[in-house]
Amino acid sequence: MLLRLIIRDFVIVDRLELEFGAGFGALTGETGAGKSILVDALSLALGERADATVVRNGTERAEISAEFDVAPGSALEAWLQANDYDTDACLLRRVIDAAGRSRGYVNGAAATLGQLREVADFLADIHGQNAHHSLLRSDAQRDLLDTHAGAQALARDVAAAYGAWRAAREARQAAEKDVEATVRERELLEWQVKELVALGFDAAEWQETEQEQRRLGNANALLEGASAALAALEEGEAASLPLLQHAGARLTELTGFDPALGDAAQLFETALIQLEESALALRRYQDRLELDPARLNELDSRIDAVTQMARKHRVAPEELPDLLQGLQARLAELTLRADPAALAEREAMAEAAFRQVAKQLSALRTKTAKALSKAVTAGMQELAMAGGRFEIALESLPEGASSGLESVEFLVSANAGQPLRALAKVASGGELSRIGLALQVIASQANPAGTLIFDEVDVGIGGRVAEIVGRMLRELGKSRQVLCVTHLPQVAAQADWQWSIAKQTRDGATTSSVNVLDSEARVGEIARMLGGEKITETTRRHAAEMLGLS
Numbered sequence: 001m002l003l004r005l006i007i008r009d010f011v012i013v014d015r016l017e018l019e020f021g022a023g024f025g026a027l028t029g030e031t032g033a034g035k036s037i038l039v040d041a042l043s044l045a046l047g048e049r050a051d052a053t054v055v056r057n058g059t060e061r062a063e064i065s066a067e068f069d070v071a072p073g074s075a076l077e078a079w080l081q082a083n084d085y086d087t088d089a090c091l092l093r094r095v096i097d098a099a100g101r102s103r104g105y106v107n108g109a110a111a112t113l114g115q116l117r118e119v120a121d122f123l124a125d126i127h128g129q130n131a132h133h134s135l136l137r138s139d140a141q142r143d144l145l146d147t148h149a150g151a152q153a154l155a156r157d158v159a160a161a162y163g164a165w166r167a168a169r170e171a172r173q174a175a176e177k178d179v180e181a182t183v184r185e186r187e188l189l190e191w192q193v194k195e196l197v198a199l200g201f202d203a204a205e206w207q208e209t210e211q212e213q214r215r216l217g218n219a220n221a222l223l224e225g226a227s228a229a230l231a232a233l234e235e236g237e238a239a240s241l242p243l244l245q246h247a248g249a250r251l252t253e254l255t256g257f258d259p260a261l262g263d264a265a266q267l268f269e270t271a272l273i274q275l276e277e278s279a280l281a282l283r284r285y286q287d288r289l290e291l292d293p294a295r296l297n298e299l300d301s302r303i304d305a306v307t308q309m310a311r312k313h314r315v316a317p318e319e320l321p322d323l324l325q326g327l328q329a330r331l332a333e334l335t336l337r338a339d340p341a342a343l344a345e346r347e348a349m350a351e352a353a354f355r356q357v358a359k360q361l362s363a364l365r366t367k368t369a370k371a372l373s374k375a376v377t378a379g380m381q382e383l384a385m386a387g388g389r390f391e392i393a394l395e396s397l398p399e400g401a402s403s404g405l406e407s408v409e410f411l412v413s414a415n416a417g418q419p420l421r422a423l424a425k426v427a428s429g430g431e432l433s434r435i436g437l438a439l440q441v442i443a444s445q446a447n448p449a450g451t452l453i454f455d456e457v458d459v460g461i462g463g464r465v466a467e468i469v470g471r472m473l474r475e476l477g478k479s480r481q482v483l484c485v486t487h488l489p490q491v492a493a494q495a496d497w498q499w500s501i502a503k504q505t506r507d508g509a510t511t512s513s514v515n516v517l518d519s520e521a522r523v524g525e526i527a528r529m530l531g532g533e534k535i536t537e538t539t540r541r542h543a544a545e546m547l548g549l550s
Helices: 035-045 075-082 113-123 138-149 152-177 179-199 203-217 219-235 240-254 259-288 293-313 317-337 340-382 429-444 463-476 519-531 537-546
Strands: 002-010 013-019 024-029 061-068 090-097 102-106 109-111 124-127 389-401 404-413 451-455 481-485 497-506 509-516
Touching: 002 035, 013 035, 013 509, 024 035, 024 463, 035 061, 035 090, 035 124, 035 451, 035 481, 035 497, 075 113, 090 113, 102 113, 138 152, 138 340, 138 404, 138 429, 152 340, 179 293, 179 317, 203 293, 203 317, 219 240, 219 259, 240 259, 293 317, 340 389, 340 404, 340 429, 340 463, 429 463, 463 481, 497 519, 519 537
Parallel strands: 024 481, 024 497, 124 451, 451 481
Antiparallel strands: 002 013, 002 061, 061 090, 090 102, 102 109, 389 404, 497 509
């Protein structure tokens, strides 16, 4: 349920902070007062695209925050946990700057528009005032049926399976069409893979080879440097180590006469020990390091072979294993292409997988279409279309499509005795509005969202039908939070609570405000909706009657 909506500097709203209640709430007001702006703001918080035009003139950015409650164990709580968001509440925030850039947040953490749209599925379902027009499109009809059936995920699986089948079919057709080119490419790949396998390149071995080659290549210089250092220490005529050893022994003797020499003698002894260890290490290094021209030539040849292979394929030596893996994968693909039976088998398996999941979707659609057709037909009787019928036709597609094994079409007969025909061909504007409203209200009952929003969906109806629509929304509000932007007093009078949206001009700037109506104020607002600018006592009595207050 929507708990709170905060809007700042959005279109003609400077600042609004609204707290929502449960049940059925009506949002009313004069035309152009900004009733739908609240719905538009909430839509942005739920991930709709935005541009700079929504930022109120003269301000730097617009900001919308919407807070929803989180029921323990709900799908919403599971989504928040899966995306590493706090689960105490669900606070969506959207910021749009004057340049049109926007940022989204969930519970204070950054979120992408995709994430906002994902979580919106659990929160609110918005029906716009022109939503019934989209029902004339076959894809919108199919989506509504799948949504009502809870089959969106299954429909996505069907589309993916169809794509895999189509790719397998195209692979077989391409192989049959261009056999010679495939053979040539395969021969080249076989030779390249053979060369790379024979090279036997290994990244760790390559690193060791380079290090050993550098060492052997500089062996003379290394030996000369080690010998020079060793001569300076203990092997030459001017060797320093014997002199230093003699001086150290003398210092140690002198500390017996003056202990103040102790620190210097100890430091001298430590340095002498390190020099002796250095001389020992140099001798070991000389013994271990050998001049090995044969091994050096071997290493040079190996490095040259690897470098030439890498240059040939225009990659770094370290990338040769990845290159080999890619070539082997492509060769495996071409090998499959050269085997028509294997390609045909893969295509048949992909088709079987598609048809299996598509049949599951068909069964769910068939069951739901019958139930939804019956419910909408019943709704039409209430909405002044007595004798009318509604039916969802599923036309088989033998070849299948990404949408499944059938097309979906809404058929309607507006009056008794008339044949069923496509919705787009038989419904007048008023009939389309009523059928669309019945569909939206009935389909919303299966929607997981806790908040249902109807933005002037009652356009084109009035009188007794409007009163019925109000009762339908009130009934829906017993199990959901329902918000309805309406201009019809018959609908507003059925609401559990009502707000009035007004527009005013102050200091040359136009802004919208929202007034929470108590019982007395509701009478006045319903009377205004009934009678226009001049409100009489008769109009007020009629309004009170509609509200059940008389």
